[in-house]
Amino acid sequence: MATVQHAVQDVYEPSLFGTYSKKIGMWLFLASDSLTLGALLFAYSYNRIANPAWPTPFHKESIANATVMTACLLSSSLTMVLAVLAANRHDKAWTRNWLLATMFFGAAFTVLHAMEWTKLMGEGMMPSSNPWAATVPQFGGTFFTLTGMHMLHVTIGVIYLGVIALRKKFLPILLGLWLVGWLITPANSVFHYGIHALLIGAIVSAIILFLKAKDYDSHDVEVSGLYWHFVDLVWMFIFPLVYLMSTKV
């Protein structure tokens, strides 16, 4: 097992959890984030159970689409863990390749999810209103809050992995994606405004990359992997609770 030897004797106490602080910090963040997303999931499930007239807007195509999205996220977790293995054996080329593959699956997930949202909005489902508003007014609000929060996490994850994989080279790519996305989405689409998340991501990434420029090591890859797997884990609850519980085939 590879180890990091801390050279300054008796200055630092041994880690209580037997690992490095960045990883402990990420685990603590994930524990707190799991409660945020858990509360949203509980709110959705509570409403789902308490309302016998809960709508079932997800037909065959929606379920097939959501299943492909799930497969994308599961495959991205596999490529992410392979990136961590490559980073542990100091294979920079394969670390970058596996990270790029993970980003590809993450981006595919986001695009498919955006298409699903667009279809639902076309059928009249909005965060503040929906076709079943008379009996279940909260459906749109709970659905878009929960899945939107997860989509934001995936987007942040893709940007995070891009920074780890490509560092400053990722900034023009991200800005290009933002500009193209902004130009091709119709002005009345929610994604015309949502795409600005990429611009905010580019600004934050630029601040981090220019203030603390560094060559990301295997620890950084492993910590980013923890975040990515967590995003995958949360979807393992959203997919059945939101989609499969409201299916009409």
Added chain:
Amino acid sequence: MHDVSTAHDEGKAVYFWVWGGLLFLTAVEVALAYKQVLQPVQMLEVLLVLSVIKAALITLYFMHLKSEIRAMRWLLTISVMGCFALMWIFFFPDANRIIHLGVK
């Protein structure tokens, strides 16, 4: 001087098996949704059990919690599961109660 572990013992094959297992469990969930033989509450229970198994596989193998030391493993598991148990205890009996009362 102290050592901080950075690597994990599992081989690549384990990750492919876990990935296959996760895809299989997802297929089971989708099949249950297509068959629609269970009532909503039973369906929710079955899906939650399958989701917890999938989450455990991801956490233990992909996130390497299995390779962490016992203190880390138990502290994280107990604290997060404790909070979810509290949410469960407060919310779901009430959601069930509303079903039996009827929504007016």
